[in-house]
Amino acid sequence: MAEIAIKLENVSFSYPTNEGEEHKAVNGVSLDIEEGSFVALVGHNGSGKSTLAKLLNGLLTPTSGRVLVYGVDTSDDKRIFDVRSSVGMVFQNPDNQMIATDVEDDIAFGPENLGVPREEIIRRVDWALEKVGMSEFRHATPFKMSGGQKQRLAIAGVLAIKPRVMVLDESTAMLDPKGRDEVMAVVRQLNREEKMTVVHITHYMDEALGADRLIVMNDGKVMLDGRPADVFKEYELLTKIKLDVPCVTRLAVTLAKAGMDVDPTITDEEALVDSLCRLL
Ligand code: ADP
Numbered sequence: 001m002a003e004i005a006i007k008l009e010n011v012s013f014s015y016p017t018n019e020g021e022e023h024k025a026v027n028g029v030s031l032d033i034e035e036g037s038f039v040a041l042v043g044h045n046g047s048g049k050s051t052l053a054k055l056l057n058g059l060l061t062p063t064s065g066r067v068l069v070y071g072v073d074t075s076d077d078k079r080i081f082d083v084r085s086s087v088g089m090v091f092q093n094p095d096n097q098m099i100a101t102d103v104e105d106d107i108a109f110g111p112e113n114l115g116v117p118r119e120e121i122i123r124r125v126d127w128a129l130e131k132v133g134m135s136e137f138r139h140a141t142p143f144k145m146s147g148g149q150k151q152r153l154a155i156a157g158v159l160a161i162k163p164r165v166m167v168l169d170e171s172t173a174m175l176d177p178k179g180r181d182e183v184m185a186v187v188r189q190l191n192r193e194e195k196m197t198v199v200h201i202t203h204y205m206d207e208a209l210g211a212d213r214l215i216v217m218n219d220g221k222v223m224l225d226g227r228p229a230d231v232f233k234e235y236e237l238l239t240k241i242k243l244d245v246p247c248v249t250r251l252a253v254t255l256a257k258a259g260m261d262v263d264p265t266i267t268d269e270e271a272l273v274d275s276l277c278r279l280l
């Protein structure tokens with residue numbers, strides 16, 4: 001059994017309202033996120049994904065229930081520093097995450113705030129730039145970069161604090177297809193090579209295909225949770241809550257239902273083409 005990176009115990013969160021009535025943005029969620037896993041989180045707008053993301057690193061603390069980050073309760077004010085350095089967050093808009101006018105300074109900002117010694121900061125900046133494939137941009141101006149480059153820079157900034165978990169909240173949503181591919185390649189590589197735990201919130205179902213685990217949120221609750229192929233099998237339920245199922249899965253499930261000898265859990269286009277060619 002892998003170590004548990006983040007544990008949610010019956011977590012609820014309500015934003016304060018003027019009217020006094022309570023709406024739970026996150027409603028009774030219990031989850032164990034395993035160290036080293038790649039978890040994709042999907043759900044329509046307002047289902048509670050961003051609220052959940054902010055609960056994972058103590059930006060918000062539960063109204064009830066507990067969030068434990070490597071055993072540390074995020075509601076423990078004295079340990080919030082540990083929580084924030086364990087769980088890094090990358091947000092949707094890369095422009096809002098840029099701090100400095102120079103790439104190097106921008107990445108150094110996080111570790112500087114944590115009081116990391118100068119030489120170590122230099123090492124981390126080198127390492128982070130290399131990890132996101134942007135070493136040659138060291139002295140570039142962030143504001144002139146493409147969306148994909150800016151988002152990779154934001155990831156480098158998070159990497160420089162050496163978190164064990166990275167949470168990406170729709171960090172590919174504002175990017176063009178090329179930028180999305182660049183960012184996803186970096187994130188997958190960090191998960192594989194650095195064994196970084198990744199929680200990736202996205203509305204692109206194809207980005208969820210490669211995950212170890214897919215969690216579907218609806219109305220503040222976890223509706224489905226499992227291997228992506230198994231979750232996508234529930235595509236009627238997913239369609240009902242207005243989520244897209246990857247085209248390849250929809251096709252495979254429909255063909256299987258129509259009586260063809262096709263594995264309905266196929267998530268790979270090549271594999272589907274292969275089995276169709278065999279049948280024909
Ligand atoms: P998602 O990221 O899935 O779109 P959110 O976590 O942003 O969902 O929102 C969940 C619910 O909480 C929604 O009903 C939303 O309107 C509400 N909400 C989100 N942020 C705030 C806020 N700052 N104040 C009040 N309500 C909020």
Ligand code: MG
Nearest residue numbers: 049050051170
């Ligand atoms: Mg959101």
